[in-house]
Amino acid sequence: MCWIFMSERGWSSMWALHARYRGRDTRRAELVRRFAEALSTLEGAGEFELLGVEDIRAHITHPATACDVVMALLAAGDWAIGIGVVPGIDKPTDEDEAQIELAKKTASEALRPTARAGAVKVRIVGARRDDPRAFNISASFALMAQVLSKRSFEGREATSLMRSGMNQNEAAAELGISKQAMSQRLQAAGWQAEQAGWQLAVNLLEHSAQP
Known part of the structure; x- marks a missing residue:
């Protein structure tokens, strides 16, 4: 069942992610499938569908979940990511297939065919391609990707445990x-x-x- 993020103002929103594997693993189809299955278990994420051998895509119903998915892909490396944003509507429904499909389509449009691993591109329905909101989101993930790229194995191990919900002790x-x-x-x-x-x-x- 799909649930849609609601703000205090009563509008609803939808996001979607389209990720493409850019690595060189010889068993890429199996790797991509495992990622799709794992990411689909996150609360607020729809089921990640497989698009060919290298691509996965799903709707996301909460911004925190969208960030969790992007961070997981950036931490793993070798993924290019497109994010589609559908601004709020006045009369949300518990399930809105049209909105879900629009978000997915927009995420796919954001992900260019030549996108490199680590790239995160954003497109907002109804906004210009050079919308500063989309740029700012992409920039925030670019900065975090830079932090992730500098980590040692021990650092990745430690932060992964913290990200899973453990405290330092x-x-x-x-x-x-x-x-x-x-x-x-x-x-x-x-x-x-x-x-x-x-x-x-x-x-x-x-x-x-926001509408």
Whole structure:
């Protein structure tokens, strides 16, 4: 069942993501399928459909979920991402297939055929292609992608546990290290910058969907 994000003003919004694998894994079809299955389990994400061998696409019903999906793909590397935004409507329904399909189509249009791994492009229904809201969202993810690219294996390991919902004590215990060592790993990995960037992207995505 699809649920649609509602603001205090009563309007509803819809997002969609279209991601394309740009890596060189010889078993790319299996890898892409696994990603589609895993991302489909996130609350607020529709089922990710497979489009050919390298592409996956789904509607998203909350900006935080959209950011979680993008961050997961950026952390994995080798993915180019398009985001489609359908601004709010006055009379939302629990299920609006037309709105879902429009969001998916817009996400596919945002993802250029030549898009490189790590690129995140945004298109907003009814807005110009050079809309500053779309640029700002893309820029926020570009900054976070830069942070992610600088991480060591230990940093990726530590931040992955934090992103899963653990606190520092729990993550340190999971890794068999001290809380101080965990704190140092997170600092070196730019965890605070990622958290700030994630919240910024959520706010921008929510703002982009205002009518």
